[in-house]
Amino acid sequence: MKSTVLSLLISLLMIATGFSQSESLKNSFERGKTIYTDFCVTCHLPNGEGVKDVNPPLAKSDYLIKNREASIRGIKFGQQGELTVNGKKYNSIMAPMGLSDNEVADVMNYITNSWGNKNDKMITKEEVTKIKK
């Protein structure tokens, strides 16, 4: 009996945590969308398709999904030099946007969960804070 109650409690707790994580991801995603419209859309365009030969796509971008840390670093500190996205080389420059660590996490949660991208592990402020130049 005791063990049943315990397991019930544990499952409830798990559901609750799961729920709160998806809620906080949803909120972060929404905030990230606003930041995207403000800071990113000019170059990466509304559907993350980028500009041919100039600004790499974010939609279905192998770089973004495989290089989580480097992507965060790029947004946090700016990005310069050659990089390959979906087999194509880009060599442009992205200025540091002056976003707070919270905002970097939000916009990462937005772009890694939009336009066919899927990211199961939510990016937190703490993760962004840890990443140094």
Place this chain on the structure above:
Amino acid sequence: MKQTNFILALLLITCLSCAQQVESEIKVESPASLNYTTEIIVPDMNIPWGMAFLPDGSMLITEKSGELIHFKNGEKIKIGGLPEIYVRGQGGFMDIKLHPDYTNNGWIYFSYASSEGEGDGGNTAIMRAKLNANTLIEKQVLYKANPNTTKGQHFGSRIEFDNEGFLYFSIGERGERDINPQDITRDCGKIYRLYDDGRIPGDNPFINSPNAKKAIYSYGHRNPQGMLKNPETGEIWVHEHGPQGGDEINIIQKGKNFGWPLISYGINYDGTSFTDLTSKEGMEQPLFYWIPSIAPSGFAFVTSDKYPDWNGNLLVGSLKFQYLERLVLENGKVIKREKLFDKIGRVRDVVQAPDGYIYVAVEGKGILKIVPKN
């Protein structure tokens, strides 16, 4: 049959209501022959936003991240005493311009994003100061747009003087398309005019309008990042970023409305339309508009005998397509466009210096000088 007609009509209406864009009539071409090349003068810069040339031939260069570089005898000297700069989105340390009588008065003018004043975030400020022992002194804030906002867009901020010594500068609409540009009681989305010491001229167009920002000279602008004095007419010309399509060249006139966002040749980034109008009575038409957008920054009018075949032409940097654009004018119209130095990098600024050479500021590279081949 009737039904087919109806369906056809419906289809037609549907197509017409999609935001259609027609490319600029004058298309950009690669030059048939180019007599010039570039050589790097100042290497290793991130975002050189503006540049000014001192009488001794040395150069002042702003870095958007908030540094002022004095480039002299091949050496970069970092200037101290800068105001506090709000670096976010498109904002930071931006344009720099010498007073027309710099030799006698030493005044240097510059624009930057500042968080002083009302509200969170920042907005464009104009300051003048003098240079003494690698430090800015006698700093005076001549204008600060309010309120602040944390939005990342559209600081404008190019600076120019006209023949009478009036100071002009641009402030973009700061991401508030539907609030700022058409309202003369609000800052942003405007061209401003001041005396060189920051006083507001008594004949500014809105000096007697209730609650107006009295420094406004023209309004209905989006984000002008190029400004020059036409040496032939003395007029102030700007170019400004459109949204998707619809970058414009405008001739600034006192008190005039340049229409943003009520009229525009551009559409939203997502392809939808925000206005059906490209012209309206009481609103000015551009001298030229770009479709697709080139993302123009930096603006120069060539008069130097170093480039005889470019005399009277306009030069515009393209951030988006990473080249320098040459526009040939005839009877007040653009008749030819040429793509110079394709793939050179994001061109942020272009200036014809007192030595007669044209210098180009390129992001991620530095300052390049355009020189004759051989």
